[in-house]
Amino acid sequence: MAEALTIKDEIARLEASLVPVEETLLSLALAIPNDTHPSSPLGPESAAVQLSIHGPPPIPADPARDHVAIARQLGLIDMESGAIVTGSSWYYLTNEGALLEMALVNYALSVALRHGFTPVVTPDVVRSEVARGCGFQPRDTDADPPVSQAYHIADTNQDLVLYRPAAKVVGVGHAFRAEAGARGKDTHGLYRVHQFTKVELFAVTTQEQSEQMMEDMASIQTSILSGLGLPFRILDMPTEELGASAYRKYDMEAWMPGRGSWGEVSSLSNCTDFQSRRLHIRYRRNVAQPQNLSPTTLAHTLNGTAAAIPRLIIALLENGAIFDAEGKLTGIALPDVLRPFWLGSNDRGIIHWH
Structure with a gap:
């Protein structure tokens, strides 16, 4: 009897010592990145390969087309009030600026x-274990909350993973970024802010269908940007830009003449089974067979930005600004595809549809 009690105590001691080992093992396993597609370029961001270019010829770079200056002159933005109320890199969209976000x-x-x-509306927060399962690792480890707490989502797709595997869903939500003020030129105006609205595409597919689904989703993104009449290009992103979860990633960049450069307005990632393995998203290959004869298989997940609103506003303002013969700003040319979604009037006469 005494020996049995000793063994019981020893088992309890060993089980207690196993807990931190298992937690460390899980943490290390979650940090292992996905494989990469054989066609993905190797190296840093500069190694990205341009796959195609679309839209009208880019107009010359021109500092007079800076989106902040344009938006302020036309009363479309209030950066100062955003800074007073919330802090730097927060903003108010006003008048036609607010209507433009809603229309987009x-x-x-x-x-x-x-x-x-299929449309969904999701919460703006998820439990931390779900965020980690999507491949999201908090950059500020000092602020890392306990596992039971929630994170603001950095991308809407991190919440859509919780939705039933209905093949294809689209969500509207807010994305949050802690490090908005850390990238020099990228911090100007609306380009890199703490909170912004996104329309996000998410798909769950079989393993055999995910590469074709990626091309189908890229076609949707291309259709959205082409409809806006923007010059844009599609890049195959290199390995150092894929993050933990992406097997392959495309970036769509629009020409922003006020910035004098291309700027990312959309991205698309095929995460294969990286997220589904961590979140237990599976499918049955033959639903007609009895369950014991048709084992489940890990699904593939994909996510892509249909519209990152502030970046699109930058591109539309900088490409669509209208100046008179003396160089005075008189209005903005906006594409007709937005007109059915425009909720206000044009009493001020600054919007010119084309």
Whole structure:
């Protein structure tokens, strides 16, 4: 009897010592990145390969087309109030600026719905274990909350993973970024802010279908940007830009003449089974067979930005600014595809549809 009690105590001691070992093992396993597609370029961001270019010829770079200056002159933005109320890199969209965000959201949604995506509205936070399962690792480890707490989502797709595997869904939500003020030129105006609205595409597929699904989703993104009349290009992103979860990633960059450079307005990632393995997303290959004869298989997941609203506003303002013969700003040319989604009037006469 005494020996049995000793063994019981020893088992309890060993089990207690196993807990931190298992936690360390899980943490290390979660940090292992996905494989990479054989066609993905090797190296840093500069190694990205341009796959295609679309839209009208880019107009020359021109500092007079800076989106902040344009938006302030036309009363479309209030950066100062955002800074006073919340802090730097926060902002108010006002007047036609607010209407432009709403129109862009509904335009992008309409395109996604036409392509068979199911709309969802999600919370803006997820439990930390779900975020980690998606490949999201907090950059500020000092602020890392306990595992039971929630994170603001950095991308809407991190919450859509919780939705039933309905093949294709599109969500509208807010994305949050802690490090908005850390990238020099990228911090100007709306380009890199702490909170912004996104329309996000998410798909769950069989393993055999994910590469074709990636091309289908890229076609939707191309359709959205082409409809806006923007010059843009599609890049195959190199290995150092894939993050932990992506097997392959495309970036869509629009020409922003006020910035004098291309700027990312959309991205698309095929995560294969990286997220589904961590979140237990599986499918049955033959649903007609009895369950014991048709084992489940890990699904593949993909996510892509249908519309990153502030970046699109930058591109539309900088490409669409209208100046008179003396160089005075008189208004903004906006594409007709947004007109059905425009909720206000044009009493001030600054919007010119084309």
